[in-house]
Amino acid sequence: MAIMVYNTMTRKKEEFIPREPGKAGIYFCGITPYDFAHIGNARPPVVWDVIRRFLRARGYQVFMVQNITDVDDKIIRRAQQEGRPPLELAADYARIYMEDLAALGVEEADVHPKVSEHIPEIIQMVAGLLEKGHAYTVDGDVYFAVESFPDYGKLSGRSLDEMLAGARVEVDERKKHPMDFALWKAAKPGEPAWESPWGQGRPGWHIECSAMSLKYLGPGFDFHGGGTDLIFPHHENELAQSEAYTGSKPSVRYWLHSGFITTGGDKMSKSLGNIITIRELFKDFPPQVVRFWLLGTHYRNPLNIGRQELEAAERGLERLETAWNNWRHLLTQEAGGGAENGAGRIRELAAESRERFIAAMEDDFNTAAALGVLYELVREVNKWSLAPGFTLNAAAKEGLQEAVAVLEEGGEILGLRFGKAQAAAAGLGDEEIEAMLARREEARREKNFRLADEIREKLKAHGVIIEDTPQGPRWRRG
RNA sequence: GGCGGCAUAGCCAAGUGGUAAGGCAGAGGUCUGCAAAACCUCCAUCCCCAGUUCGAAUCUGGGUGCCGCCUCCA
Structure with missing residues (x-):
């Protein structure tokens, strides 16, 4: 079966057809590290980690890039408050973030490029956009001219007119069009700055992702993602820059956006002051449980965080782990004789479960449905193996072995390694x-x-x- | 104001035309020296209204409610 993915661009599920057969290139927006990451920041990495594991399990050679935006207004502001170098502050929080992700069982991306280490690439891209007439300079700033790119708005599904009608930003008179955005910002005193053809300055917010994705994945790569709030303006602008620069489209084949984590129904965000950091959550729930909880809902749906929900996830995960443990324990026992006891049916069930698990994942990475398959397998195998007349003969062990394998394969794809943590402890x-x-x-x-x-x-x-x-x-x- | 999304049991959550997966919680039961684990049974007609259809949670129209984006934001 084909892998179907919901593409934000077309707002439909589409069959995944890779740029190159057998390969998948992924880029997703990491963070701007200026503080401890909150649990909302953990959702995209976990989602992409699962997508990556699944694609790999389906035989794809996956290359994944997760950027770190370490040059940014918020970082600079925070650094000034704390009286330390911005890049140092960013490096600290980036490190902490990576630690949090590792605890959640997220494998490191193949590359996690930083803005500060890609200034030449960015300058080259800005220069190229100027050359092609997609950008203009004003007092040492460089802006992207949205009117030079007719497709502007195609990702977020809005036209320039609509955006102007609803605009709540004060208009910068120096810009040719109110929606034009900065590619390069002239340096202000005390800010990190790099030499460029337009004087001392630093990159604007969106250009880094265009430059770095192009560098590591090339034009027209397979997947790009992040939270839904990045659709506009960040990904819209990124798309415009990339396609205007290379002159080829699409710059990205499939745009995937994950839903928000909410508290009390509201989006978790710093401005609302309702954030829960990943670290705080770890004090109450093991990282595995947090990961499991995240996967209990389809990645595009909003997910409300609450004690009750996390506790339910904790018990649910325990059920799977207990089954895994119990079955494996049975496998260590001597097989006896005894008549046929339904082991054939269990083998069939295991095979069927494996297929249904894959089918669920192929349907836009439906982890919630995939988990349901695992639970059903657990119930059936438990029922069989704990029935009064059950005898552990050779056939039974084979059936059990199959069931264990399905659980372990599923666990590997979801990044839930049943039992490993306990065994080590x-x-x-x-x-x-x-x-x-x-x-x-x-x-x-x-x-x-x-x-x-x-x-x-x-x-x-x-x-x-x-x-x-x-x-x-x-x-x-x- | 513009654009988009969502609404399934006490809670969480799958399901996009064929008669409601699964998990958590709850009630009763089985097993057991006790305990634990597990198993069995029970627990929803899918926000409202009107349509299309032999048939709709699933499609169309209207309404209500909630959320997001349009400004930094995963």
């Missing part, structure tokens, strides 16, 4: 645990429940949970 070795378990079984046979419970408690203190089943006790780290 537990201090007791398997042999030790097994030995204690054997002693407990002996105690239970002798009806010495006090000792049995004591051992169970002791293991629990070491993070090992004992559960008795009709087939004998099983344990898991959790």
Whole structure:
């Protein structure tokens, strides 16, 4: 089946046809690091991490770029307040952001270019736009002339007339058209500045993404994304710059935008003062849970954050993890004889689940639906493997193995590595645990429940949970 | 004011023409020395109205409500 993606440009789901067969190039807007990142800043990276993992699992060779805008008004202002160099401040917060993402299980992009390290590329692009008549200079500033680009507005679906009608910005008289935007800003005293053909200055807000995406991915790359608030003006301007500069279109084949995280129904933003930083959230919920919660809703839908929602996610994830643990534990047991017990059906179910999981992901990366498939598999396999008449024969182990594989493959694509974290954390070795378990079984046979419970408690203190089943006790780290 | 989106059970959330996935919570039950885990059963006709259709949560029109963008913003 084909991978279908919702393209902001056409406002429709389209079949993904890569620029080059078997390859996928992705660029998405990272952050402007001037403070601790909030949870809203974590959604696009997690979404793109999953898209990347999925494309890879489908056989694509993926190259992903995430930029860091480290030259910016907000950074400069903040740095001045704190009396430190802007680039240093930006580097600090960028580092913290990357740490937050790593905790969320986001793999690093192949490149995360910084504006400050791409000034020559930016200057070259601005110069090119001037040459082609898409830009003009005023007092050391360089502006992009929106009227020189007839397609302006095609991404956000608005015309210049409409924008003017609703404009709430005061008009800069020096600009030829009110919607013209800065490509290059003349330096003000005390600001970071670089030498350019137009004097000392720094890049405008949008040009860096055009220059850097072109450098690392070339024209007409596959995916570009970010939060929906970037559609206008940022991505609209970026598109105009890129296509005006290269003279080729589209500059991007598919534009994907993720929805906002809201608090109490309102967008989370610094200006509303309702932000929750990623770090704050980690104090109450493990990063895995936060990631799982993010994936419980389709990426384009808004997502409201709340204690109840996170707690539900925590329990839900636990259910999957417990199943994974229990099944794997069964696989470590000796297979016995016994008659056919429905293992064939389980193998079929596993194969079907794998297909349905992929189908859900192919449908515009529907992680919520994909998780539903996993839950259904869990219920069926649990029912089967815990039924009173269940015998663990060779066929059963094969079926179980298939089911475990589906869970693990799904987990890998979603970036939820079942069990790994716990396994690393537990201090007791398997042999030790097994030995204690054997002693407990002996105690239970002798009806010495006090000792049995004591051992169970002791293991629990070491993070090992004992559960008795009709087939004998099983344990898991959790 | 302009443009766009959304509205599914107590909460979260899939589902874009064929008779409502899944998770969390809740109630009852099974299993169990206890515990845990798990399983079973129960729990919605999809904001409202009018249409199209044999058939609509899904399409059309109108209404109501909420949200976003138009200004820095993931």
